[in-house]
């Protein structure tokens with residue numbers, strides 16, 4: 001049992017221990033991790049950390065006590081409004097990330113609609129199947145219904161007519177992505193927003209990953225579809241700064257077309273014995289660190305700096321896509337608008353490719369099959385990738401060849417058949433134990449090679465996958 005040590009450790013020892021904990025972490029500094037980390041290099045990292053530390057202890061709970069934090073937030077919101085087609089009417093807030101920005105947009109739509117149409121009962125959100133899971137989470141937390149619409153099977157862009165048909169009297173929000181995380185393609189936002197507007201519905205653009213970078217890509221000559229607040233009918237937009245703004249994690253901005261909308265976002269509670277709470281976001285006590293870091297990084301890098309970084313990612317993405325097309329057995333899914341690429345294969349098991357890459361020191365993110373969407377590996381392309389893209393492509397070509405020679409394990413086919421036939425509602429602890437045993441998992445320690453486990457998960461219905469992974473995580477944490 002770990003306890004708080006009776007006597008505190010020496011400062012040096014604490015720091016040394018902290019460093020030791022890293023031993024098994026993903027090594028993102030190598031430029032070989034093509035997921036999870038957004039890296040603009042050492043100098044930006046230094047500026048970010050120094051600025052974060054400077055305001056780490058200040059509390060954004062009360063903007064009147066810390067006008068510094070209010071000023072950072074207002075300036076960041078202004079910068080993003082300007083960057084993303086806003087007007088003088090545009091308002092917004094700084095949140096802890098894309099998920100929180102989305103949660104706020106959904107809550108705002110719900111409360112805005114409820115206040116005006118209390119007779120509408122339980123409300124829903126209309127969203128394409130490619131919209132981020134954060135909307136599903138928001139609907140779950142806020143007790144809303146989801147109406148999921150199909151996307152085009154080859155472009156992975158939302159089907160506008162399906163959206164039009166799905167909207168009903170109970171709809172409070174329609175959603176489009178710019179771009180979707182999984183395939184990196186921008187939905188037909190202009191057409192979708194028009195449909196929403198005609199039906200008198202609010203429309204949210206999830207530009208969490210794209211909002212910062214796409215305007216730079218456009219200036220570099222990329223053919224980026226219109227997606228921002230200048231598109232008629234767009235009422236809110238989320239943009240993460242902790243992705244291609246390259247600031248510290250815990251930084252996103254939610255923008256609204258006007259103050260009347262944002263009114264529904266703000267929560268107040270005077271009905272208790274303590275201080276009256278007025279919160280713009282989910283958090284109450286809130287570190288100033290992410291705010292000061294974001295302000296510092298945006299001002300340090302500047303428009304020219306971001307253009308340079310964007311150019312690197314733009315060039316690396318082109319080289320990567322060309323390179324993939326030259327590798328037998330790999331296909332790019334859709335036609336990515338940004339630096340996010342999904343790669344699938346009709347010839348080899350893509351999960352083995354991911355394992356082979358890992359053995360060669362490269363990290364890519366497996367994405368499981370969903371509906372008609374094939375399993376694939378997902379790559380996000382950092383500025384550093386311009387220097388590593390050739391090595392990455394060579395490793396991929398080798399990994400595909402290696403994967404060709406791996407014989408499928410009959411256990412996977414057997415387990416997949418068993419699990420895909422199970423009724424997810426019957427899932428219990430005993431079944432969880434059985435599944436782990438069948439997949440060869442000892443305790444919760446995952447094997448080096450994940451292809452078989454991914455293969456089994458891939459064959460399961462989504463609802464069983466969810467239950468299984470909840471049980472797994474429930475075991476993983478104490």
Ligand SMILES: *Cc1c(COP(=O)(O)O)cnc(C)c1O
Pocket residue numbers: 096097098099100102132134177179180181206207208209210240252
């Ligand atoms: C990352 C992302 C989110 C969720 O953001 P978090 O910062 O991970 O909470 C939502 N939508 C898209 C398109 C994203 O890429």
